[in-house]
Amino acid sequence: MSEQEKIRIQKLKKIKLLGINPYPSKKYKINYNIKKLLYDKIKIIKKKKKIYISGRIFNIRNMSKSSFIDIKDYSNNKIQLYYNINYIEKIYKNNKYYIFLFKKYLDIGDIIWISGNLFITKLKEYTILIKKIILLSKCIYPIPNVKIKNKKIYYEFKNKEKRYRMRYIDLIVNDKIKKIFLIRSIIINNIRKFLNSYKYTEVDTPILQNIPGGANAKPFITYHNKFKKKLYLRISNELYLKRLIVGGFKGVYEFSRNFRNESIDKNHNPEFTILEFYVSYKNHIWMMNFFQKLLIYICKKTFNKCKIKINNKTIDFTKKIKKIKLFDYINEKTKLNINENTSLKKLINICKKFKIDINIKKKEKIIDNIFNNFCKKNIFYPVFITDYPIYMSPLAKKNIKYKKLTERFELYINGIEIANAYSELNDPIEQLKRFKKQNKNKIDKDFIKSLKIGMPPTVGIGIGIDRLIALLTNNDNIQEVILFPQMK
RNA sequence: GACUUGGUAGCUCAGUAGGUAGAGCAUUACACUUUUAAUGUAAGGGUCCUGGGUUCGAAUCCCAGCCAUGUCACCA
Numbered sequence: 001m002s003e004q005e006k007i008r009i010q011k012l013k014k015i016k017l018l019g020i021n022p023y024p025s026k027k028y029k030i031n032y033n034i035k036k037l038l039y040d041k042i043k044i045i046k047k048k049k050k051i052y053i054s055g056r057i058f059n060i061r062n063m064s065k066s067s068f069i070d071i072k073d074y075s076n077n078k079i080q081l082y083y084n085i086n087y088i089e090k091i092y093k094n095n096k097y098y099i100f101l102f103k104k105y106l107d108i109g110d111i112i113w114i115s116g117n118l119f120i121t122k123l124k125e126y127t128i129l130i131k132k133i134i135l136l137s138k139c140i141y142p143i144p145n146v147k148i149k150n151k152k153i154y155y156e157f158k159n160k161e162k163r164y165r166m167r168y169i170d171l172i173v174n175d176k177i178k179k180i181f182l183i184r185s186i187i188i189n190n191i192r193k194f195l196n197s198y199k200y201t202e203v204d205t206p207i208l209q210n211i212p213g214g215a216n217a218k219p220f221i222t223y224h225n226k227f228k229k230k231l232y233l234r235i236s237n238e239l240y241l242k243r244l245i246v247g248g249f250k251g252v253y254e255f256s257r258n259f260r261n262e263s264i265d266k267n268h269n270p271e272f273t274i275l276e277f278y279v280s281y282k283n284h285i286w287m288m289n290f291f292q293k294l295l296i297y298i299c300k301k302t303f304n305k306c307k308i309k310i311n312n313k314t315i316d317f318t319k320k321i322k323k324i325k326l327f328d329y330i331n332e333k334t335k336l337n338i339n340e341n342t343s344l345k346k347l348i349n350i351c352k353k354f355k356i357d358i359n360i361k362k363k364e365k366i367i368d369n370i371f372n373n374f375c376k377k378n379i380f381y382p383v384f385i386t387d388y389p390i391y392m393s394p395l396a397k398k399n400i401k402y403k404k405l406t407e408r409f410e411l412y413i414n415g416i417e418i419a420n421a422y423s424e425l426n427d428p429i430e431q432l433k434r435f436k437k438q439n440k441n442k443i444d445k446d447f448i449k450s451l452k453i454g455m456p457p458t459v460g461i462g463i464g465i466d467r468l469i470a471l472l473t474n475n476d477n478i479q480e481v482i483l484f485p486q487m488k
Numbered sequence: 489g490a491c492u493u494g495g496u497a498g499c500u501c502a503g504u505a506g507g508u509a510g511a512g513c514a515u516u517a518c519a520c521u522u523u524u525a526a527u528g529u530a531a532g533g534g535u536c537c538u539g540g541g542u543u544c545g546a547a548u549c550c551c552a553g554c555c556a557u558g559u560c561a562c563c564a
Contacts (some may be wrong), residue, residue: 002498003533004515065521084521108514121522144499145514147525154525155500155513161556162499173499216564262563263489357561364564392564438564488555 008140011105015138020101022138028113030054035075037118041126044118051128053079054113054136056172057106059147067102068127071112076175080127081114089131101135109139146173164485177480183302184469184481188255190301191275194294200251200279205240207233207257211444214238214395217260220270233259238395238460239447241278242424245458246450253277255465266477267416270486273465280456283423284407287459288384291411291419292321302472310414310474315381323409325387326371334374338367340389340404364392377415384409394434396422418468421461428452 015022029052037044037051044051055073066084083102106112113134121127144157156174157163163170163177171178192202210229212219214236222231237256244252259271279287295317299306306318324332327339336350347366351358356369367389386409387399396406408422425431428451435443466478479485 002515004498007515059524059526061523061526063521063523063526064519066523067521068523068526070524080524082522086521121524123522123524125522125524127522142498142514145525146499147513149525152525157499159500159556161495164556218563260563263561265560265563266558268563359562360564362564368564388564394564 002142004142005140008107008138008142011107012138012140015101015105015135018101020135022135024134024136028052028054028134028136030113033075034071034073034077034079037079038077038126041118045120048117050115050131051118052113052115053128054111055079056139057108057110057112059145060106060108062103069106071114076178080121080125081116081130082119082121082127083130083133087116087129087131088133101133106135107139107142108145109141109143110135111137111139143169144173160479161487164479164487167483180469180473180475180481181483183473186302187298187469187472188465190298191294193301194297195251195253195277198251200253200277201249203241203244203249203252203254205234205237205244205254205256207259209234211442212236213444213447214240215258215260216438218262220259220261235260236274236462237276238462239444241276241460242455242458243447243450245278245280245424246453246455249280251277251279264486266479267467269466269478269482272478272482275463275465276460277463278424278458278460280458282459283457284409284421284459287421287461288321288323288409291421291461291463292317299472308472308474310471311380311476313380315413317382321382321384321411323384323386326367326385326389327387329375329383329385330367330371333378334370336370338370340402362391363389367392376412376417379412380414382411382413384411390434391437393422394438395425395431397425413471416467416471417464418471419461419463421459424455424458424460426451426455426458 012022031050031052032040034053034055037053043049053071053073055071057069058072058078059070061068066082069081069083070078071081072078113136114128114130115132116128116130119127119129145155146157147154157169163174171181196202208222208224208231210231212232212235214234215238217235219232219235222233223229224231234256235258237254237258241252241254254276256274256276257271258274260268261270262268264270279290282290296306299308299317307314307316331337338347338350344361344363344366347363347370348358348361350356350370351366354373356373358366358369387402387405388396388408388410389404390396390398390406393406393408396408399405399407406422408420410417410421411419425434428448431451432443432448435448466481469481470476470478473481475481
């Protein structure tokens with residue numbers, strides 16, 4: 001325990017000895033948050049309106065018989081308080097308590113409630129003259145003292161490991177971090193509003209699954225004691241949402257927390273949020289347009305504009321998103337002249353030639369690798385990559401004209417896969433074949449059964465919410481938009 | 489998993505050609521009745537990530553490990 005922490009615990013004891021509860025349960029009246037107070041400041045001064053606010057102390061400047069205290073509240077705004085013994089009303093029996101409380105026992109980080117009146121100091125700072133002050137919560141663990149002058153931050157709390165492990169401190173001390181998570185919340189709410197306006201239904205499907213399907217990833221494994229069997233945290237909710245389409249919903253969506261037991265990097269967290277969204281009687285072409293509408297809606301409602309600055313470049317989300325076929329794009333960038341029929345041998349030779357590491361010698365892996373190595377990073381402006389071969393898309397419907405390709409697209413922006421969508425395969429016999437080809441140990445037969453009952457033509461999309469939010473808030477690491485990123 | 493950079497006070501960081509550590513803010517004490525990164529004076533605070541090795545002596549050099557940053561691989 002640090003010296004400072006010990007001192008604060010001593011202070012806490014002394015506060016209690018004075019008969020003051022440092023963690024009172026009484027609800028104190030609040031009639032302004034600081035943002036609103038600053039907005040109404042002129043009116044408040046004119047009408048001499050009494051103010052009741054609370055907030056966390058960020059700085060104390062003690063004079064001999066008076067003090068200035070800066071507090072910040074949930075509105076993320078700061079206001080200066082002026083404390084002078086002559087203006088303080090009696091609450092406790094002995095007014096000296098106030099002196100003790102203030103001079104000796106209040107610290108940066110404490111949460112207080114005050115009542116008083118607004119006035120302007122000689123230096124033209126709007127300030128509250130304290131009439132009453134109550135300690136609401138004592139801060140015992142000293143928070144980093146970040147100082148700000150002329151919008152320049154000194155002694156910034158910026159150690160990433162500490163920030164992520166103690167996100168509560170990060171949020172208190174770094175205003176811009178709190179803003180990111182406010183935006184995250186607004187974006188998710190806006191998506192919900194948009195989808196609800198089309199009468200699509202938000203649903204909840206199992207996180208604990210018997211068979212982890214809908215994607216190809218290593219699952220987290222757990223165990224049910226009563227059933228005496230393994231259960232898996234979902235890697236995807238895709239197969240469940242399709243069951244619901246079979247069940248007759250017009251459209252369903254879920255903000256799905258998925259779990260994948262794989263490594264962590266700036267685009268991957270073991271648990272992450274995907275918006276999965278399925279609409280019956282529509283196809284992937286419809287989804288391209290609808291998805292762009294959604295993106296435009298998010299930008300308009302969240303940022304009040306459709307041009308978003310990312311890495312000093314501007315993306316206009318109203319511009320029609322380009323469509324490029326996967327192999328056309330690869331060939332354009334690499335001149336390799338490959339397609340869905342290119343043999344495994346030839347693909348392996350290409351990898352050898354370009355020194356691309358391949359662990360698993362499968363066509364789908366190699367093509368993905370080629371795309372990642374030569375194409376992905378060059379994409380900045382939004383692009384729909386389309387026409388993936390069947391062997392890369394076991395759940396997607398065949399293209400009518402080119403039977404080795406699927407009706408699928410992925411959206412790439414700034415070198416990152418943001419979304420993946422396709423017209424859903426609804427032929428149960430073919431689906432079973434493809435599952436078998438995948439060498440899956442466990443095939444979700446119940447899902448096949450649901451397809452046998454008949455799923456209407458359906459389009460589905462998965463949108464990486466963490467990645468999308470990182471993109472829109474101009475962060476290049478999803479840890480910055482996940483409140484508690486996984487750490488060892 | 490590979491490489492990379494780093495881990496020193498509550499926070500941000502400096503430092504030593506190897507002689508057990510410094511600054512600013514924060515903390516404590518005193519002064520100051522309008523300051524605002526308050527100021528002035530004084531003081532306290534450290535397993536220099538952990539464990540080995542080299543050395544008379546290691547926070548510094550070497551080895552191993554742990555944790556993290558970044559890049560790459562893996563994650564259709």
